[in-house]
Amino acid sequence: MSKIAIIGLGYVGLPLAQLFLQNQHVVYGIDYDVKKVAAINNGKSYLSDFKDKDIEKMVQTGNFFVSNSYEAISNAEAIILCVPTPLSEDDTPDISYIENAISKSLPFLKNEQLVILESSTYPGTTEEIIVPLISQNKKFTIGNDFFVAYSPERIDPGQKQFGLHQIPKIVGGVTQKCTERAKSIYETIFKSVVTVSSPKVAEMSKLVENTQRLLNISLMNELAMFCDKMEINLWEVIEACSTKPFGFTPYFPGPGIGGHCIPVDPLYLLWKAEKHHSELASIKVAHEINQRMPQFVLEKIAKHIKKPLSTANLFVIGVTYKKDVNDIRESKALDILTSLMELGANVDYHDPFIPQLYVKNAELQSTPLSSEKLKAADCILILTDHSYIDYDMILEESNLIIDTRNAIKSKKHFGKVVLL
Template sequence: MPADLAVIGLGHLGLPLARAAVTAGIDTVGYDPDPRPYAELRAGRSPVEGTLTASEIRRMLSGGFRPTTNAAELGRVRTAVICSPTPLGPDRTIDLTALGDAARALAARLRPHTTVLLESAVPPGTTENVLRPLLEEGSGLVAGRDFHLACSPSRLDPGNRTHVLANTPKVIGGLTPACTESAAAFYGRLTDKVVRARGPREAEMTKVLETNFRHVNIALVNEMAVLCHDLGVDLWDVIRCAETKPFGFQPFRPGPGVGGHGVPVDPGFLPYSTRTPGHPLRMVSLAQEINDRMPSYVIQRCATLLNEHGKSVRGARVLLLGVTYKPDSADQEAAPAREIATRLMDMGAQIGYHDPHVLDWRVRERPVPRADSLYEAAAAADLTVLLQQHRTYDLQGLAVKAQLLLDTRGATPAGAAHRL
């Protein structure tokens, strides 16, 4: 059965896009070569934690959304949006394997006049230097002449109910002006505002700038957190005061590490370096180094607190609160909690956890005991560490019950806990 839209990749990018399209009345098919998302969706469940609720999935299915593992469906759509995962590889370069597989599957069935859009996070130049050749070689068609090609990097914030696709401006950069307008016509059905970039590289670089802006500024306040602790300065009060400045300042807050799907990208290290000047962004590399050190710093603070109270990390009962990468979400992508738990285990600590959104948590493939009664667990633990400030946590009450409470998010009232 033909459809107006194919969403390729049913992960944290593709599912919300498919939901928005179905809500807008667009006949949508979702393709993923992995049979697991298909099986979960057909059963009315989200295959990705923290993306959509079961009721939202059921509404999508009742609205006509059709998940499939059959690539033949891609040959019967007007618009195809590639939302394939692009994780970091072992060498910290972006892995474009899934993107390449999606492009080949689409190219074999690509028809003239189709609009192909790329939402995956990619290094600048990927749309033209990677995606375009794969589509043209596999289809025999020419981008910009026989089919439209554009990049529109996703700006979705998983779990954010305030800023959703409909009210978040969509940046679009087409291979040609006609490609841009075709993409704008599609996204104009889903969002209130479309922003036209000069081309695909400008659209791709917009995502790089936005992601690196977040990481660099978090790195700055992470360094400030360490400095302020050494000097006996309350950083959280400093931030409170600084954010009253009505210009030239945007508040960021430190934490135990930086998680999420938007990884920092250094365009100096591209998979096709012969076509780029190869100048690394030193500030981005340094920011990543600083943020990667934060779990170790949290461990250091844990050990110091325990020692100050006559206890050793070895044999200590440590309760970790909040193991997701952002508050009020089940998404654990790159959350620092797992590294912190691993390091504490290596030091001989007995680890437990509590998270209202994560009912089963494993570290090194071993289940970590989950606290049933939060207050009782905090009272029994030698040290409680707040890693994520979920809305359901009564932090003032926890500060009273816990023997020792380390707050890595600055969410507890001043003086109620030891803060990062």
């Protein structure tokens, strides 16, 4: 049994805490958000992948101690940082959460502890930011009496195929001893731990994974805009290509890539490349394509409804960045809603995961699906294809559906459905 401190109890930190608890470790959870701390201590979930009973089980172990205080770090053998790494307004990395977490941890750090960063970030963060912050403020020798490593989170919220423990864990330490210490901790909860030669390699691996996805999805989005002009159903094209048993991996278009990883991580890499006077042109192009998708969706709506957008009644299905999660970070649905409202359209939305939403200083409430609501709308706009939506009802009761996710897969849609 080890004692683990996890800083940040969001989409990464909370599942990690659960996994440690399931393997009989003691976990000290730390989060600046008092609402999250209160929710956990009251056995309530704030993540779509967790039910209240999951939180209750974690608390009932008697080994889960959650607070806003960093003092518990003095009891821990390992401190794992799972804090946000958003983009600044100018699309440059914001690592203030990492710096703040380390600064608040410093008074409680002691010999022989291990600090692991899991937050997605640019190559060099661990050695250029974390190591100096610790070594300049504490009399530690990294790799001798204190240990630092990086291990990228690889969680995919909403997917059910692989449990967290089944996803191989990549680890890169500042020294070999650092790598070994981190590996020994993760081996107690993960089926496979993959060690690499340095934190930079581990940091780069996460960015490459998500950059590959950005490039491929952006390619599909660009093809969607081209196929629209050619009157070709790209979804049918992808389905046909997918019959090849080798050499083709299906990616799909959409209203724009959202979430914290795919649209963000490649820009961290782009920023770092520019610092080294390198140009990653493909990332720039992919990002530009992604940014164009909301406008393309707006043009699609304007083309197919029979009235100006300023007088249109629109009903939006799904506002989260991907299906079956309650996360709206970087969701392009919000950009589309904002633009529609700016144009004067009357917009309602339905999303079982987001009961209320603030757009243009206005509070919107999720509207239940009903025959009356669907029939009254000039256009149904599907932006997120949640599994729990009654798409048969939408198809039957609606006048026009613009489906950006190919959620309505029926071939018999009577000309009602317009695909992206």
